[in-house]
Amino acid sequence: MAYTFEHLKQQCQQEWDAYIQHDFVRQLGEGRLAPESFRHYLKQDYLFLIQFARAFALAAYKSTTLDDLRHAKAGLSAIVDLELGLHIQYCKEWGISEQELQALPEARATLAYTRYVLDTGNRGDLLDLHVALAPCLVGYGEIANWLNTRAQTLRGEQNPYDAWIGMYESAEFQEAMHAEIDWLNCELADVTPRRFERLGRIFSDATRLEIDFWAMGLELRQ
Numbered sequence: 080m081a082y083t084f085e086h087l088k089q090q091c092q093q094e095w096d097a098y099i100q101h102d103f104v105r106q107l108g109e110g111r112l113a114p115e116s117f118r119h120y121l122k123q124d125y126l127f128l129i130q131f132a133r134a135f136a137l138a139a140y141k142s143t144t145l146d147d148l149r150h151a152k153a154g155l156s157a158i159v160d161l162e163l164g165l166h167i168q169y170c171k172e173w174g175i176s177e178q179e180l181q182a183l184p185e186a187r188a189t190l191a192y193t194r195y196v197l198d199t200g201n202r203g204d205l206l207d208l209h210v211a212l213a214p215c216l217v218g219y220g221e222i223a224n225w226l227n228t229r230a231q232t233l234r235g236e237q238n239p240y241d242a243w244i245g246m247y248e249s250a251e252f253q254e255a256m257h258a259e260i261d262w263l264n265c266e267l268a269d270v271t272p273r274r275f276e277r278l279g280r281i282f283s284d285a286t287r288l289e290i291d292f293w294a295m296g297l298e299l300r301q
């Protein structure tokens with residue numbers, strides 16, 4: 080049987096739905112998320128992005144083909160040269176200075192998630208690492224699409240979080256998401272049932288850590 084990304088989701092459907100449809104996401108979509116929760120999330124996401132840049136560097140190290148090496152390098156460049164700058168700018172608009180970002184301690188949920196991904200990549204191969212990254216790379220695009228299907232979602236100026244949704248629904252982001260799914264489908268096609276079971280554990284662990292990241296924001300956990 081040829082496994083696909085869809086099978087990874089199906090084997091932890093409850094956790095996946097709890098991540099995509101989390102209260103943090105619903106409240107953000109309805110424009111009623113507490114600004115303090117969003118600020119806490121944004122600050123921790125800065126630290127998260129720095130660790131994710133390291134994960135893309137690790138993906139470069141774990142690459143054995145020129146295509147994979149190029150892909151990892153592009154991901155690292157996108158975060159370091161573009162997304163972190165945009166994130167710092169966005170944080171400024173929410174009243175968070177760059178100095179404040181640089182002095183932040185990592186919340187436990189940030190530590191747990193990012194180090195889990197790095198450890199999984201260190202121990203395993205490039206596919207293990209990509210599967211650990213998939214809830215992040217695919218989930219946010221799916222969240223934007225799910226929010227756009229909900230009648231309760233507020234778009235435009237009435238929603239202070241509209242720009243956040245806009246980022247992940249963008250054609251550019253959706254394209255990157257589909258490229259990641261295509262890469263995974265290609266690699267998953269010929270794994271054994273035993274290997275798929277191990278990959279399923281990694282995917283569901285990373286998904287549960289995404290849920291904890293939302294809870295950290297919502298409940299201002301440190």
Ligand SMILES: Cc1ncc(C[n+]2csc(CCO)c2C)c(N)n1
Pocket residue numbers: 124127128131154157158162214215216217219289292
């Ligand atoms: C907790 C958390 N999970 C996922 C993302 C989304 N994300 C982070 S890095 C990246 C790849 C961009 O090159 C994407 C899609 C986030 N920001 N924060």
